[in-house]
Structure formats: structure tokens, C-alpha cells
Amino acid sequence: MKTNSIWLDTVKKPISYKQLDQDLNVDVLIIGGGIxxxxIAYHLQNKGLHTALVERNxxxxxxxxxxxxKIDYLQGLKYTKLKNEKTAHLYLKSQLEAINILKDIITKEKISCDLEQTPSVLIAQTEKEEKQLQEEYIFLKKENIPVTNLSNREIKVENTFHFHPLKYLEGLKSKLTIPIYENTNILKVKRHNDYYLCYTNEHQIKAKILVIACHYPFFLFPYLFPFKCYPEKSxxxxxxxxxxxENKITISHPTRSERTFKDYQLTLIGSHKTSDTFTIKENFAPLLNSNPDYIWSNEDVMTFDSLPFIGHLKENLYIATGYNTWGMTNATLAGKIISDLILKKPNPYIALFDPHRSNPIARITYLGKTGKEYLKAYVKPKTTKKLHYEDSKAIYNNNGEEIVVQKRCPHLGCPLIFNEVEQVWECPCxxxxxxxxxxxxxxxxxxDITIAKTK
Ligand SMILES: Cc1cc2nc3c(=O)[nH]c(=O)nc-3n(C[C@H](O)[C@H](O)[C@H](O)COP(=O)(O)OP(=O)(O)OC[C@H]3O[C@@H](n4cnc5c(N)ncnc54)[C@H](O)[C@@H]3O)c2cc1C
Structure with missing residues (x-):
């Protein structure tokens, strides 16, 4: 059994880039080289701006x-959950457009990424969910989506897809001519006069326009992103x-989601706030019991109103995050929206995804529920038979081998826990x-959290 994703194991000879070895002066700097x-780099290329991208890894x-x-617009009970029909209509339109943009790029650039069209099925498991499923069905029908009621407990839509995400990125890489630097970690960002100064350990990059595409938006303290979104793990x-x-997904939370890749069946389970559990092995257990070929976990950034944050923050600073586990469509949209904003072109989704929006009631409710847990874990972290803490150290007994690292995450000081299945330390916050x-x-x-480094 491999404890890595099937994508990392099946992408051949990725193109690589050198580390930044000099100071730079650019019009646009993109921080983060995920989708x-x-x-964003793809849409900004050849638009008369000197653009560069830096990636920490x-x-x-x-x-x-x-x-x-999955490249899908059937995203669980999404549309009836959004705040009103107008919002749901626009979000659905955005997802359909994103699928078309993605397909057009794949076709135009002849990217070989195992793209497959496959119907998607949404599944209810209880009587309450049956009612919710029918409401979602009625909404989709009203929007002229070809949706079929398979039974009281299943609806199916067409025109949905799945692909190999890393082969897609390899395809984009082969078409990008902008400078890209790997192993280049931006440690600090400062606004200076009318530009941004971004610092690595050795160099600085001066950028007129800065795009934060690094998944969790850690530079942005004034915008309180740690209080506007939270990571969810599956x-x-x-x-x-x-x-x-078919692509399949359940209404229930925690979600169960399925797709195929070649002759493999992929199954996702779990879906909980990272702060919810300290016993990671138990969460893997149902999957481990089926004796899989690959097993892994992953976290995405969730927002309180189920819509991403994509757009302009202030003074030539842009951000894209909070995809609520639907990043293939929403990152593709972010490419178009942010490039349109920078190039001063109109875009119909700017207001929908405005990163300034706030949802104070949901935020207060969430903080009320989880704040106490965070605080308890922060002050007196939970220990297990295998994991304990001594002063500033976390100590894990890994089947007889004692592993010692720093107790607290260098980000905001949350006590770390050990993920026995993937053999990594994780911050629950x-x-x-x-x-x-x-x-x-x-x-x-x-x-890092190595002990040697902290001495
Ligand atoms: C379990 C799970 C299943 C999912 N399934 C689906 C699905 O089926 N369909 C779908 O549409 N979406 C899905 N998603 C969501 C989707 O995978 C993500 O939303 C998307 O991949 C996020 O892409 P990203 O580019 O924003 O982040 P990333 O891929 O994490 O890219 C950000 C990059 O920024 C870099 N970086 C960070 N900090 C710095 C720094 N300081 N300096 C330089 N670089 C930095 C990181 O190293 C990283 O490479 C799923 C998510 C999860 C958790």
C-alpha cells in the first residue's frame, strides 16, 4: 500500500525549474504553483506584463x-444551500463556464490529462435528505440542466468530467514561458511606496501587482482570513x-465521494474540520480495512457561505482561495477572474466572489463552537498512549522508535499531532x-519543527 496520492505516482518526469538565484523586478508576482x-499565469501570459511565479516546493x-x-458542477447540496436563488443561479453559471474554460484549454493546448466525460450522481441516504435532493433537482431543472431523477434517493446530471490533475498542470507548464522558480519560499511581504517587496531567505522580489495563490492565505493578517475560513480534511x-x-457524491456530511481513474476506484470519506479529531488513524480505518493500493489525506479551505474568495483585496493585491473542495472549477475561474481584474476587463463573477465579504453570524457561531476546542487543545493538548508532550517537545512512540519535534506549529503555536498512516506531523488548526x-x-x-533547528 502506498501512502501517497495516485497522481504523484503516475505523472512521468515532471518539468522542473531552478530556484530563484537573484533579485527580481516584475509587474506581477504570483505566489504559489498549484492549479x-x-x-492565473496561463491567462496573464503574453498580455504585455512581466509576470513571474514562485513556488515554495x-x-x-x-x-x-x-x-x-472531479470537474463537476453537482457539488453536493450546493445550490439550495446558497443564500438565495440569484446567488445559486450565478454560481451554477460560473461552474459551467469554468468547465468550458478548462475543456477549451485542454483542447487548444493539446494537453493529455486523461480527461473523461462521465455523468455525476448525487445520493440521499435518509428521508430528510430525500426532500433536500428533490429541492436540488427542482432548482437544476428550472435552470435547464439535463438532470434525471433516478429514484427518490439519486439524481444524475450529464456534462461532468474528471481528469488527472497533475498531467493537466504538466500540460500548462509546457505552454508557459513566464519565469517560474521552484523551491522559492516567500517568507515576508511588505508594501513599500507603490509596490510590494517579497522576501525569500536570500533574495527580494519587487512587484507592482501581487497575487496570493498559496492555498491558505497566511500573509494576510489584516484581513483575518484565519477567522474567515477553516481547513477541512478528508x-x-x-x-x-x-x-x-460515474462521479458519485453523497449529500450527508461527512461526505462520501467516488470516481474512477483507469482501472482504479477512488473513494473519499471523512470530511471534518482538522481541529475535530486527534486520532487520525481511526479516520483512515474504513479505507484501510478495504486493503487499498493507495491511501492519503488532504485538506481544503472552507468558507462560511460556501463561496470562494477570489478577487482584489487592496492596492494591487489579489487573492484566490476558499474553494470548499471544488478547486478544479474554481481555480480555473480564478485564472480568468484575476487576469480580467488585472487587465481591467469586466467579469460577471467579481461581486459573487468578492474577498471582502464577511459572514459575521456564521463566523461567530463557528468560533463559539470551535474556539473553546482550540483553546483547550492550545493550553492543554490531548495526549494518547503514543503521543505526549514534554515542555516544548512533542514525542511520539512510532512502534518503538521515539520521534521528537517541536511541540507547537511555528505558524500560530497550535500543538502538533502525529499522523501514523502517512507518517507526518500535522497542525490541527x-x-x-x-x-x-x-x-x-x-x-x-x-x-521546520526539527529540534536541532530550534536550539
Ligand atoms: C480531499 C479533497 C478532495 C478534493 N477533490 C476535488 C475534486 O474532486 N474536484 C475539485 O474541483 N476540487 C477538489 N478538491 C479541491 C482542490 O483540490 C483544491 O481546492 C485545489 O487543488 C487548491 O489548489 P491551489 O492551487 O489553490 O492550492 P495548492 O495546490 O496547495 O497550491 C498552492 C501552492 O502554493 C505554494 N506556496 C504556499 N506558500 C508559499 C510561499 N510562501 N511561497 C511560495 N509558494 C508557496 C504551495 O507549496 C503550493 O504548491 C479537493 C480537495 C480535497 C481536500
Whole structure:
């Protein structure tokens, strides 16, 4: 059993880029080389702006490398959950447009990324959900979507897809001619006169326009993103033996989501706030019991109104995040929306995804529920038979091997926990991940958690 995503295992010889080795002066700097940053770079290319992209790790090795890669507008009970019909109508339109943009790029650039058209099925499991399913069905019907009522518990739509997300990014890479720097970590951003100064350990980049495409928006303290969104985690497996071709998803939370890739069946389960559980192995258990070929977990940024934050923040600063686990469509849209904003072109979705919007009631309710848990865990972290804390150290007994790292995440100081299945340290608050030895893997922490480094 491999504890990595099937995408990382099946993408051949990725194109690589050098690390930044000099100071730079650009019109636009994109921070982050996942599907968001790469989509924005694609739309800004050849538009008369000197654009560069920096990636802390390797392109596409963040959340995008561990997605399920559905390209879908049937996103659970999405449309009847949004605040009103007008919003639902516009969001549906945006997702259909995103699917067309993605398909057009794949066709135009001849990207070989295992794109497959497949129907999508939404499943109810209880009587209450049956009613909700019918409301979603009526909405889709009214919007002239070809939707079929398979039974009281299943509706099906057409014109949905899935693909290999990393092969898609490889295709984009091969078409991008802008400078791209890998292993280039932006540690600090400062506004100076009418430009931004972005610092790595050794160099600085001066940019007139800055785009934050780094998934969790950790630079933006004035905008209080840690209070406007939260990470949600899910568990995925790939197992040989295809059961059905459709994309499937349940209404219930935690969600169950399925798709196929070649002769593998992919299944996602779980879906909980990262702060909800400290026993990661238990969450993997149902998947582990099916003896999978691949198993992994992943986190996405969720918002309180189920809509992403894509747009302009202030003084030539742009952001795209909060896709609520629908990043293939929404990152593709972000590419178009942010490039349109920078190029001063109109775009119908600017108001819908405005990153300034706030949802104070949902935020207060959420903080009321989780704040206490965070605080408790922060002050007196939970221990298990295998994990305990001593002063500033976290100590995990990994089947006899003692692993010692810093107790607290360098981002905001939350106590770290060990993920036994993937053999990584994780922050339950904002989903930073570190290797067993304590080296940064992903997420908002800027530093490692190795003990040697802290001495
Ligand atoms: C379990 C799960 C299943 C999902 N399934 C689907 C699906 O089926 N369909 C769908 O549409 N969406 C799905 N999603 C959502 C989707 O995968 C994500 O929303 C999307 O991949 C996010 O892309 P991104 O480019 O914003 O982030 P990332 O891919 O994480 O890219 C951000 C990049 O920024 C880099 N970075 C961070 N900080 C810095 C820094 N300081 N300096 C330089 N670089 C930096 C990171 O290294 C990273 O490579 C799923 C999400 C999860 C969690």
C-alpha cells in the first residue's frame, strides 16, 4: 500500500525549474504553483506584463496533488444551500463556464490529462435528505440542466468530467514561458511606496501587482482570513477494480465521494474540520480495512457561505482561495477572474466572489463552537498512549522508535499531532504538515519543527 496520492505516482518526469538565484523586478508576482497559480499565469501570459511565479516546493505538489480531480458542477447540496436563488443561479453559471474554460484549454493546448466525460450522481441516504435532493433537482431543472431523477434517493446530471490533475498542470507548464522558480519560499511581504517587496531567505522580489495563490492565505493578517475560513480534511483511497464509471457524491456530511481513474476506484470519506479529531488513524480505518493500493489525506479551505474568495483585496493585491473542495472549477475561474481584474476587463463573477465579504453570524457561531476546542487543545493538548508532550517537545512512540519535534506549529503555536498512516506531523488548526523528522511539507508554517533547528 502506498501512502501517497495516485497522481504523484503516475505523472512521468515532471518539468522542473531552478530556484530563484537573484533579485527580481516584475509587474506581477504570483505566489504559489498549484492549479490556482498556474491558471492565473496561463491567462496573464503574453498580455504585455512581466509576470513571474514562485513556488515554495515543486509545482503542483500542494493540495492539487492530492485532490480527487472531479470537474463537476453537482457539488453536493450546493445550490439550495446558497443564500438565495440569484446567488445559486450565478454560481451554477460560473461552474459551467469554468468547465468550458478548462475543456477549451485542454483542447487548444493539446494537453493529455486523461480527461473523461462521465455523468455525476448525487445520493440521499435518509428521508430528510430525500426532500433536500428533490429541492436540488427542482432548482437544476428550472435552470435547464439535463438532470434525471433516478429514484427518490439519486439524481444524475450529464456534462461532468474528471481528469488527472497533475498531467493537466504538466500540460500548462509546457505552454508557459513566464519565469517560474521552484523551491522559492516567500517568507515576508511588505508594501513599500507603490509596490510590494517579497522576501525569500536570500533574495527580494519587487512587484507592482501581487497575487496570493498559496492555498491558505497566511500573509494576510489584516484581513483575518484565519477567522474567515477553516481547513477541512478528508481521506482518500485508490483500489484496483472499477465498480462504476460515474462521479458519485453523497449529500450527508461527512461526505462520501467516488470516481474512477483507469482501472482504479477512488473513494473519499471523512470530511471534518482538522481541529475535530486527534486520532487520525481511526479516520483512515474504513479505507484501510478495504486493503487499498493507495491511501492519503488532504485538506481544503472552507468558507462560511460556501463561496470562494477570489478577487482584489487592496492596492494591487489579489487573492484566490476558499474553494470548499471544488478547486478544479474554481481555480480555473480564478485564472480568468484575476487576469480580467488585472487587465481591467469586466467579469460577471467579481461581486459573487468578492474577498471582502464577511459572514459575521456564521463566523461567530463557528468560533463559539470551535474556539473553546482550540483553546483547550492550545493550553492543554490531548495526549494518547503514543503521543505526549514534554515542555516544548512533542514525542511520539512510532512502534518503538521515539520521534521528537517541536511541540507547537511555528505558524500560530497550535500543538502538533502525529499522523501514523502517512507518517507526518500535522497542525490541527491550519493544516501545516511536516515530515516525520520535522521538515516542512505544506501549509502556512514558514519554518521546520526539527529540534536541532530550534536550539
Ligand atoms: C480531499 C479533497 C478532495 C478534493 N477533490 C476535488 C475534486 O474532486 N474536484 C475539485 O474541483 N476540487 C477538489 N478538491 C479541491 C482542490 O483540490 C483544491 O481546492 C485545489 O487543488 C487548491 O489548489 P491551489 O492551487 O489553490 O492550492 P495548492 O495546490 O496547495 O497550491 C498552492 C501552492 O502554493 C505554494 N506556496 C504556499 N506558500 C508559499 C510561499 N510562501 N511561497 C511560495 N509558494 C508557496 C504551495 O507549496 C503550493 O504548491 C479537493 C480537495 C480535497 C481536500
Amino acid at each position: 490556482t497559480g498556474m491558471s 515543486k509545482i503542483g505538489r500542494g493540495i492539487t496533488s492530492k485532490t480527487t480531480g 481521506y482518500i483511497m485508490a483500489k484496483k477494480g472499477v465498480k462504476q464509471k 491550519h493544516a501545516s504538515k511536516f515530515t516525520k523528522e520535522g521538515y516542512w511539507l505544506k501549509g502556512p508554517s514558514k519554518k
